[in-house]
Amino acid sequence: MTIQSNSETLITIFGGSGFLGRHVVRALCKRHYRIRVAVRRPDLTNYLQPLGRVGQVHAVQANLRYADSIAAAVRGSHIVINLVGILYQRGKQSFSAVQAYGAEAVAQAAAREGARLIHVSAIGADAESPSLYARSKAQGEAAALAARPDAVVFRPSVVFGPEDDFFNKFAAMATISPVLPLIGGGETLFQPVFCGDVAEAIARAADGAAKAGTTYELGGPEIFSFRELMEIMLTTIDRRRLLMPLPYGIAKLQAGLLQYLPKPLLTPDQVELLKIDNVVSRAATREHRTLEGLGIAPHTVQSEIPHYLWRFRKFGQFSRQEA
Numbered sequence: 001m002t003i004q005s006n007s008e009t010l011i012t013i014f015g016g017s018g019f020l021g022r023h024v025v026r027a028l029c030k031r032h033y034r035i036r037v038a039v040r041r042p043d044l045t046n047y048l049q050p051l052g053r054v055g056q057v058h059a060v061q062a063n064l065r066y067a068d069s070i071a072a073a074v075r076g077s078h079i080v081i082n083l084v085g086i087l088y089q090r091g092k093q094s095f096s097a098v099q100a101y102g103a104e105a106v107a108q109a110a111a112r113e114g115a116r117l118i119h120v121s122a123i124g125a126d127a128e129s130p131s132l133y134a135r136s137k138a139q140g141e142a143a144a145l146a147a148r149p150d151a152v153v154f155r156p157s158v159v160f161g162p163e164d165d166f167f168n169k170f171a172a173m174a175t176i177s178p179v180l181p182l183i184g185g186g187e188t189l190f191q192p193v194f195c196g197d198v199a200e201a202i203a204r205a206a207d208g209a210a211k212a213g214t215t216y217e218l219g220g221p222e223i224f225s226f227r228e229l230m231e232i233m234l235t236t237i238d239r240r241r242l243l244m245p246l247p248y249g250i251a252k253l254q255a256g257l258l259q260y261l262p263k264p265l266l267t268p269d270q271v272e273l274l275k276i277d278n279v280v281s282r283a284a285t286r287e288h289r290t291l292e293g294l295g296i297a298p299h300t301v302q303s304e305i306p307h308y309l310w311r312f313r314k315f316g317q318f319s320r321q322e323a
């Protein structure tokens with residue numbers, strides 16, 4: 001058996017241009033892997049090159065809705081990582097096309113190439129869920145494991161970090177609105193996980209440290225209700241806002257309109273997702289299918305968010321030094 005060094009190992013990353021993508025690219029660069037980022041717009045990925053040595057990261061064009069582009073992107077790869085996900089549907093960019101059939105096409109291309117597969121899904125993926133997002137994520141996972149039974153699947157809870165779409169979104173909202181809504185009373189539980197910890201888990205899977213054919217659930221060290229997360233965020237940015245409970249029915253009506261914004265603030269499908277707690281299951285904890293099971297001590301929300309939410313404080317330029 002030939003033992004391949006990391007610098008001889010080519011990893012193709014679909015979705016490498018996203019929030020989690022840049023952290024995964026950075027973690028793999030540190031380990032000296034060769035990285036091919038497969039994205040819809042390679043011309044917009046110049047910020048990824050400096051994460052590695054000269055020539056270590058390069059971008060190619062691929063769209064998960066076009067199987068030929070996937071096959072071309074996977075050619076010659078030893079490992080394939082699928083980070084592609086969407087939060088709302090638009091035209092041909094549907095949950096089913098991207099997260100179910102797109103994921104299947106990636107998995108089948110990896111299988112044909114003999115490449116190992118690391119697939120990123122989400123806690124809440126469930127074939128029986130009323131949410132289309134969650135059902136398509138479950139289909140994507142099933143397709144990944146059907147094509148590559150030795151695939152490693154990661155299901156993160158909500159991911160936080162400098163470019164996140166969670167704390168940044170609500171902090172930005174708090175700068176312009178005196179009220180923040182608590183959908184369903186804000187009782188839904190989350191286990192926010194730091195982007196660097198998710199990236200490290202994926203990198204360890206690339207190293208071969210994760211169990212093949214296993215689904216890991218990735219959560220941080222603490223569980224919070226949505227209300228508690230809003231309170232922590234508001235304390236961090238030093239602002240007081242009214243937290244107003246909004247029943248699911250009314251939230252769904254509002255989401256019916258908000259979903260048509262160019263970048264929807266809320267969709268009816270997301271309201272469905274909010275009805276279910278987003279935390280690591282007891283089974284995953286018991287079976288060590290977690291960050292801790294991979295030897296990673298997760299970062300806390302309070303230790304990380306001050307480093308990037310400072311700009312939403314009233315006097316951000318002073319607070320940066322405190323962070």
Ligand SMILES: NC(=O)c1ccc[n+]([C@@H]2O[C@H](COP(=O)([O-])OP(=O)(O)OC[C@H]3O[C@@H](n4cnc5c(N)ncnc54)[C@H](OP(=O)(O)O)[C@@H]3O)[C@@H](O)[C@H]2O)c1
Pocket residue numbers: 014015016017018019020021038039040041062063064065082083084085086093098120121122123155156157158159160165
């Ligand atoms: N962030 C979280 O809180 C969170 C929580 C749980 C699970 N996850 C999962 O983690 C993964 C990464 O999430 P993220 O937060 O990094 O998302 P993100 O920032 O929105 O990135 C998604 C990536 O998918 C790409 N993409 C979308 N449609 C595509 C298509 N048709 N073909 C090819 N690429 C396409 C995007 O590229 P373009 O620039 O071309 O759009 C982007 O690179 C996703 O699977 C997501 O579901 C995330």
